[in-house]
Each structure stands twice: as C-alpha cells, then as structure tokens.
Amino acid sequence: MSDPALEDVFQRSERMVGRRIADEYVLVPILGRGADADGIFNLNRLGAFIWEQMDGRADGRAIVERVTDTFEVDGARASRDYLAFVAQLLSIEALSPAGRGRER
Amino acid sequence: MHALPPPGTDAEALLGLARRACPSDPAGWAVRQGVGALLADAGTGDGTLAESHRHAAVVWEALAVHLERVLAALDRAAIPALVLKGAAVALSHYARPAQRPMSDLDLLVRPAQWRGAASVLAALGFELDDPAEHGAGFAGPAGVRLELHGALTTCPGVFPVRFDDLMARSRALPSPFPGRRLGDEDLLLHAALHIAFQHGFRVRLGQVVDVARLAAGGLGWPVLSSLAERRRAWPCLASVLEVTSRLIGVTPPPDIGGSWRRHIPKPVLEWVYGCDGPGGLLDGMPLARARWALADGAVCRARLLAGTLWPGRPDGRREVSPWKALARGRRLLNHLR
Numbered sequence: 001m002s003d004p005a006l007e008d009v010f011q012r013s014e015r016m017v018g019r020r021i022a023d024e025y026v027l028v029p030i031l032g033r034g035a036d037a038d039g040i041f042n043l044n045r046l047g048a049f050i051w052e053q054m055d056g057r058a059d060g061r062a063i064v065e066r067v068t069d070t071f072e073v074d075g076a077r078a079s080r081d082y083l084a085f086v087a088q089l090l091s092i093e094a095l096s097p098a099g100r101g102r103e104r
Numbered sequence: 105m106h107a108l109p110p111p112g113t114d115a116e117a118l119l120g121l122a123r124r125a126c127p128s129d130p131a132g133w134a135v136r137q138g139v140g141a142l143l144a145d146a147g148t149g150d151g152t153l154a155e156s157h158r159h160a161a162v163v164w165e166a167l168a169v170h171l172e173r174v175l176a177a178l179d180r181a182a183i184p185a186l187v188l189k190g191a192a193v194a195l196s197h198y199a200r201p202a203q204r205p206m207s208d209l210d211l212l213v214r215p216a217q218w219r220g221a222a223s224v225l226a227a228l229g230f231e232l233d234d235p236a237e238h239g240a241g242f243a244g245p246a247g248v249r250l251e252l253h254g255a256l257t258t259c260p261g262v263f264p265v266r267f268d269d270l271m272a273r274s275r276a277l278p279s280p281f282p283g284r285r286l287g288d289e290d291l292l293l294h295a296a297l298h299i300a301f302q303h304g305f306r307v308r309l310g311q312v313v314d315v316a317r318l319a320a321g322g323l324g325w326p327v328l329s330s331l332a333e334r335r336r337a338w339p340c341l342a343s344v345l346e347v348t349s350r351l352i353g354v355t356p357p358p359d360i361g362g363s364w365r366r367h368i369p370k371p372v373l374e375w376v377y378g379c380d381g382p383g384g385l386l387d388g389m390p391l392a393r394a395r396w397a398l399a400d401g402a403v404c405r406a407r408l409l410a411g412t413l414w415p416g417r418p419d420g421r422r423e424v425s426p427w428k429a430l431a432r433g434r435r436l437l438n439h440l441r
Contacts, residue, residue, distance in 0.1 A: 017169045019168075021162060022161070026165055028165060030229075031229055039246070040163075040165075040166050
C-alpha cells in the first residue's frame, strides 16, 4: 500500500485485539501462524488514543483534530506523528483501509 | 502445626526467603523464581520487581485474549475443556492474574477428543511443535504457547482419573472466559503431581506458592484426602506439602490428620532434610528416583514401568507397538543384570 494520507480512513484490523493495562496499551495479534512468532505491540498514551479513534469512519484530519484538542501539540506536529504511527500500524497489519475522507 | 496465612499476606516472607537464598540479588532471584510480580504488586521491592510485574501483566493480557478465543472455539465445537495449572490458579487464587507470571496456557480435554481439539487450535493459528506423551505444545499468534493435555501426567495409569469426574468437580471461570477450570481440590492434587512426579520437585518457587495459596483457599480437606487416596497420589501430595512447609512455612490444618507425613516416601524425606536451603529444595531430586519413590506400591510401580516402556499419546493411542515395548523391556532387564 502507498504511504497513508490524512484523507484516508482506516479501521482496526480483526487480527489485533487492544487491551489497556494500567498506563499501557497493548495490541495482541490473534491471527497468523505460530511460526511467525508475532510479538505483542505496546502503544504509548497518544498511540492508544489514535488507535481507539480508528473506527472506520473518521479520516486522518478528523483524528488529528481530536489529538490537538486532547494533547498539547500543534497541528503540523500531530499530523506528522499521526501519519508515521499509521504507517507503523499498517506495516504490522493492525489497520485496514476503509475509504477516503468521510466524517470529517 | 500453625494456621495457614490468608492469600496475599506472604510477600514479606517471600522476600525474606529471596534474601536468604540469594543475598547478592534477592529481586533477581525472586523474578527467576516466578514471584517477582507478586512481590511488586504487594508494594515490595525495586525496579527489577516492578518491571517483572509489568512484563507479567503484558504477557497475561496476550494469554487472556487467546484463552478466551480458544475456550469459545472449543465450546462451539462441543469439546469440553478444563483449564489447568497457572491460568486456573491465577484466575482463582490471586487478586490479579498478573501477580502469577506464566508463559503458557494448559488445557485438558478427553483423550478421545484430543485430535478434534487440536484441529480447533490449528484453525485458530496454533501450530503443534512439541509433541509429548500426556500433552502437546502448540505455538500460537503473538508468541502465545498452549499445551493441550489428554492426561494430567506422564504415565497417566499411575494416578488414574476420569475426565468426567474432574468435570463434575470443576468450577466456572470468571467472566469473560467461557469455560471451566479444575476444582480447587483437583488443582492442588494436580499441582502436587506436577511438582513431585512430573518434575521431581525441580520447579520454581511460584509453583510452590500456588500450593500454599490453594491450601489456604477454603479447601475441602476431606475431599482432597479421599481423592488422593483413590488416585494413589498421597505420596506426591504429602511430599509437596512437606516441601511447601519447609520453604514457606505453610502446613495443612490439623483436621487433615497429623499423620499425613507418613505418606512421604523415605527417599523423598531424606532428600528434603538433606537439602541445604531453599535453592537445594528447588533444584529437585533425580527424576527417575523421585518417580520410583512416589509410585505408591507394586501396582503403581508396574504401571510406571509399563507407561515408561510403552508410552501413550495425548489422544490415548500408543506411541510404539507392544512388540517394541517388549523389546525395550528386555533391553532394560539386560542392562539391569
């Protein structure tokens, strides 16, 4: 897949389950073969927030707006961090594309 | 004999034990012995223990996700299953499961349904990678490991038990897990068989703490006593209670009868009292010697020999032909002569 854009809409993949543990958030793969030895992925507070917004309806701009409303970060930095994080989630198949530019 | 401490009050005692066993690095010793998370959760210790607790919590979440999926899938396939060992104890005898670090899940199914259960696991992404006699290891997604058992121990004929009897005494798991675990008395008996017979007492302290917690948790001692009698498991149970008593200072209540120690085989008693400190006890005794001593009487020893020479598989079939087993027996006799 090409690099993610703010217009893209993603949804959480069915191959991952997210669990909150105290101050941490982990993604647990539930599909794939044992031989892959998939690991467990840790998300920080911002990562967990973004992950929870990935509902298949909100696009990147809407999510970045929520990030800037919730965290002390400017829009440009939030957009960069968001796109880098989404690229990471796509690389581990934690997200799947759900279209472009809806529910802005 | 003294009363058992209630669960959760033994952190200071465990830390004291760690300090005696490894004065240079008690926290590291506690983590290696599987009690680091318990100590950290009790507000004891340093960063090593805190990290151990964090790690145990993360691993537990992964195990819990998969336990829930596996139990639901087995239920859909109409294959009754019982959760054993770490997960069963963690969900019933610890305030939080992450206090009890574990690296895998253990499930027991009827031997006749073992292959069906293995197919269910395969459909969920678990791959068989460690076949053994009484159970087999599977590697699943997220690096989760699961052992699917068809029997509780190696040489299951030595301590006979029917799956339906275990199921009848089983308890429901807490929400959201859609399944059942061994009943408390069966959990303790299985812990004793596992520690004594399966591993020759070479276990981590965390498993001994499980025994102490099970013993402290409102156990039906007369039921346990009767089960141990029927399954010829008193030597294992009494020996493990003695080891637990020596390590953590926990002994059964008086109403089990003061004579339980008479069931401890002499070689085990000599080993227990010949050991130098907790490290020696946790190093265990030679496995073959332990198994021979713990097999209760001539019948059990005959079953132990038969099970060793003619091992089974988790699905109830035999690993080798009876002729090959006889040949093994002949070789053993020649070796002994």
